Amino acid sequence: MISKVRKIVVLNLFREGPILNDAIEFGGLKFNLMEHRIGWDFETAERLVQKYDGYVDGIALSGVQKRATVGKLRWMNPAYLTLMRAAVKTPVYLADDVRDFFADWTLRKILKEQPQLFLGKKVLFQCAIISPYLKTIAEAGGRVFGADPLLVAGVPVLLRGVSQIQAFLGVVQALNRTKLGAMDPEGNIQKRRVRERFNEWVRESHIVVSFLNLLERMESLDALKGKILVVDALTDQARERLEKAGVAQVIEFVPDHPAISQLREKHFSVITALVDQKRLAEDSPLGFDEYTLKWLQEAQVRPSSLRSTRGIVRKCAFIIHPLSQSDIWKTPGLSFMSKASKNVRGFVEQAAALAPAFYYGRLKGVTSRSTGQELVCDIYALPATPKQLLAANEEFIYGRMIDCAAMAKKRGAALIGLGAYTKVIGDAGLTVSRRAPIPVTNGNSYSASTTLWAARVMIEKMGLIPPAKNGTRHRGRAMVIGATGSIGRVSALLVSLVVDDLVLVATRPDKLMELREEILELSPEVRVRVTTNPNPDLPGTDLVVTATSNQSGAILDIEAVKPGAVICDCSRPLDISAEDAAKRPDVLIIESGEVLLPGELDINVDIGLPKPAVYACLAETVLLTLEGRFESFSVSKQLSMEKVKEIYRIGVKHGAELSAIQGPNGVITDEQVQACRALAVERLKSWEPTKVRGEE
């Protein structure tokens, strides 16, 4: 039996061009789609509806809005009514209902993942009155603006807020134009003065909400650099243009599903027609809405998410600075300074600190292992050493960092990270994040995560503590010195999940008791003791995490540390001096975990690490960008355990790995670990740990 081939005529009012014919299969049925690209011409559309009425199975109208709804105001498009009435026998399909449904579904999904996406952001709608997601975005905290008067009537007035947009819809209603199409937004966007004004508004916005047909009419998309774009659907050509323009992120409403991907252009009106034709072919008793829900479930259609931006390279930025004078002398033309007198070197160091920040280089080739998302990171340099940064006026340094963020934004970055001492100055990025034009992160969450990760790796390499089996904890003792500080607290909470004996050390007994209660709530089976003196417990401690703000004197007696212990020094400046570290070659001291980002990394400048390793704080900036999380993730000196765990998960997801682990003398090699272990094993034969207090 030959199955009938159903004919659908598509009238595309968005585009002009030749007629397209496609033969497709959908839901087990065969269809011939004939698309007439008649552009914004309602007279021709009406003529074609009349011509094809009764001769085809369905007529899909792309570019005709059924209605506009803003608040309580609802307006039925007379053009839609005219076209619907032109057909008597053949069903005429529009996009509205299915598109609105997918728009809401997609936005809700994305907001669940990123509730802060629109919060406080300036969201510019090209045509607010016909955007079904105006309400959702406004409710999600977006500050909404409408370019409707400019686009539909050439009048350079920006509508501010839902009530003004509603008022404009009222004007449209009152004018009672015969056709919405008569306002010709597609024609207006091509006029130079309209285009220039619109681009001006785009530059002032964070997020732009548009339609594909309007985007395609724009001669240049450069104003969208660094922005988030919300659009109904994209073609490959549009995607390429957006990539070239440097758009940061795109949210598309068309779901990613094979049945829909096969369509040359993903018209929601065509999707509506195909689903309804399937319903009619099955002679289903269900109404269209119910049938569509049934189909969505059976076909396992899912809304698109931010991952649909694959193919558009994202950009972030990172600020670094010279870690010492010798780094400054590496600048071409300044190498001779290394031989200058101490006073001259000091003078140049001070003068350099006054110079503005500059674009230094870039990192590219990062590609997420799970989503394929690509990324470029611009690196900016503040030419000030740690000494100069700590001595400078905080406001001056904040200003420099904000300038970096502005430069980065201009080049299309959606997020900027603070490296080395730039995150130590003042309030660790809080003030800068409030004033910068793009979100700022200090990278502390991932720094803490990777340091502890490195500690775990080193404990496993040392092999002196039996591994935990089947969800049980390690039988060993951990100590956190500086436990009540930001990093110390998070470290203590995380370590409490894996050991059965934990000692918390700090100078404030009241805060220690408070932290102890918090840990016991989280991990009741852990034995938690508090003390202001770490030394008596050191001989029996396998892992020491130091995270103090101590500036003078040793924080522990290095000779009391158990042979084979791992000391994880999270403090900056370091708690364990080089001299103390040298005294105990049988103790493994680590300072940080560097990160290997996924992809074929290409860094064209020296950031102080052997390529391709990067600092954890830079990795945090990159990972957040890969994830599409353009937010001030880590700011201030406070750390959150949830964020430390979250950024670790994001890192695992995209394929970040630990690279080199740094110790007091640079990268710790496996040979060094084995040598340390051998010494420790020997010493442990005669080691007598002090008895633990409370057990006597």
Add this chain to the structure above:
Amino acid sequence: MKILLTGATGFLGKHLLEILLNDERISSIDIVSRRKRTHPSAKAKTISIDLSDPSSVNDLTDDFNAVIHLAGLYDFRESLSNDYSQNVLPTLNLVEKLKEWNKKRSVPLYFASSYGVGFGIRAGVAEEPLIELPSKRVPYAYTKAIAERAITDAKIPGAIFRLGILVGSSKTGAIEKIDGPYALMKALQGYKSSRIAQTIPVIPIPAKRAGILPLVPVDVAAEVFHEAVFRNSGMSEPARIFGVYESTSVEISRFCEFIVAAFTPWAKPLYLEDVPSPALKVQEFLTGIPHQTFMFSLEPIDLRNERFVSEYSSFRIPHFDTYRNVFLKGFEDFSGGRF
């Protein structure tokens, strides 16, 4: 051979029909017409259908050896919806039918397109399938281009002839209506009787001086179609494209100087190349010369037609200079007045 012919009542169609009726190799001609009519020749039969209706082609028999599609709306002042209905839909419907027929055997299509499909396409079109389309602001050219694309996309065998500006017979100059360059002559004819006009030393011409008028006499165009039917019989390659006009053509300046000298010898042409279209409309109001008269000369059009010149070398389209007097006579005979 059995032929299906559309547009037989048009200027070109009438000439071609006469040639086909006189060719003994053609056994019958089915003439598509919207109106019911009976043709005096026993060889010709009228099929009364509106080709713009999708079902119109359903009843066509599949025993044709060739389809010649000349029907279309040639009026620059028409709206897009009318042009689309008359130029696109009939072609589309015929193409759908031809796709069916060509699955069984070769049934070529000979299509009368227009050189105007290259209007404003800076990359040029030569005698190749269109990639870009002309602007929708010139609905005639735009819809002809869409119709052409429907044929080339469907890879229907046959030939597409991008005709130049059809002018009267090269032998008699006979025309059927005033359009195209004849509109200039009609306007100038009116000037001759105006005393005020006789004091004005210039005639504003809505054209670019260096523009080209690719003319083709209607009798020659009809012979080309006639020849093509027998050349391509049985061929299954996708339709090739030919530019049918005099290859050296005539410059607007030369043409206008001739016409102006013939009608209004006291005046000289004044070319308004750089006048934007709203001013052209004002000029039309003042001079009576429709602003569309030389519309295609206002933008570059690729007129390369080496393929036609080499493959239809026996059809030397005469240069305007050789029949310009006949050209004038044709206008005179039509308008009933001397100049």
